[in-house]
Amino acid sequence: MPPNKPDTDATGVAAETVRRVPTLVVAYDDPQARPGDRSLAVEMPVNLVYGSVPYAVMMTTPADLEDFAYGFSLTEGIIESADEIRGVSVEDGDGGLRVLVDLVPGRLREHLARKRAISGRTGCGVCGIDDLSALPKAAPRTGVDRSVTIGAVQRALAALGDAQILNRETRAVHAAAWADHAGSLVAVREDVGRHNGLDKLIGALIRRGTDPADGFVVITSRCSFEMVEKAASFGAAVLVAISAPTSLAIDRAALHGMTLCAIARSDTLTVFGGRERLILDPAP
Template sequence: MPRNSSRSPARRVAARTLRFGTSEPDERMIDVPVEMPVEIVFADIPFAVMMATPTHLDEFGLGFCLTEGVVQNAADVRGIETEEVEGGIRLRIDLAPDRLSQHLARRRAMSGRSGCGLCGIEDLAAIRRPELAVRAPPRVALPALRRALSSLEAGQSLNARTRAVHAAAWADVQGEVLVLREDVGRHNALDKLIGALLRDRIDPASGFIVITSRCSFEMVEKSAAFGAGMLVAVSAPTSLALDQAERLGMRLIAIARRDGVTTFVEGPPSARRDLVA
């Protein structure tokens, strides 16, 4: 699979800024992130269309397959081809025969239904995927967290240009950011990251995931699909994200900023302990 895309992640456009209290507009060129439809296809059968930044699409396809439960590991994906089509990009993903047959059976069960966020489930009990299991959370010291957060900000080259994209990164237990991916979609950024980690055979126990976005239920689920035992979010978590992280035994750290981080634990203050070693 190719490791990178030659497509530009940003486009330069003319802009005019009107400032309050002044009569002269400020005219300049600015960068905006590229967003386009990416169609995911298995055996010539469309599965989903995602609005994404058209970079690292092979990693995106691989990560998406894992986090959406289409495959169980990277070996289930035999190849990914990128095709330019009118209005967007098509990802043709070649699945192992057994995974393809399971996917087609699942698709038949999903026919006629559509939705957003949690598509194709039959009832509320199906929201939580019982097969998910994470590794024991790594021992990470506060200085390592601070280092990772600082590196995360410094590594967001596309966001520095556009101020309009999300990032997801993988850091080792010393806080060194080893892989970082950006995208207009927070889920996409995480899928790209997980795809890169799968491709490079990174051990989920060797580090932790850091995301710039809100920490919702889906972000916990996707991280758990990879097997990560620790998730750090710059923004705040939702209640369901906290519940799912606790159920899975995942260490969830949020509102992670330069001056500190926040952990969430049950029980009275006297019974609480810092979750960061």
């Protein structure tokens, strides 16, 4: 192997790990959007299957899946050493990939006999889901659809830092916020888990009877497909993320007819879909 070349795993079905997508880059002080493109990490559901029995669906970048199968099996307590796996193969599944892990007979019997209860995972999985067909998908949005100005988005982003009380103290949590159409923050929730923070925000909004047409969601974390699905399940039409989205996040936002803005900074934001809902007025 040539010097400095990382070890790679070519096992299984070939899948892209980077997708180039068209974008619009919007400066808050300029109403003219600049067309561009950006490379995004591919996010894909991967179903881990042991002895023909589905175990869990994890959201992963579809590379090094043999390594992933070994590491996951060890950290989940399914195996105690690498030699308890006889082989790993990868096949196309319904909307994702299946990783078939062939355990030695004794270990497979122990695994199938063990009662499993998923309360949460340290990796980016879909808790409680063991088959690709059970991936969550929000119901179609209903109700009034309103536009959002980039000035309002800029004001919400500018206010979010001071609103993150726990993060100012710890620098270790994510935030999810609801902003009205003027860009004023109505509710902010924080949590060590990005999904938890958004769930908390949505819980607060539905408890107070907030109309999803009255504002937009802002998140400080990476924008993966689960974050889009959660926002869509509330009925939000616009999601703004400080970090970049994944490929599946863009696909799901398009499926739900949502406006997805990401890489939102103090001077610009990048529009990945739903441009028609944004009013490109310069911020006052």
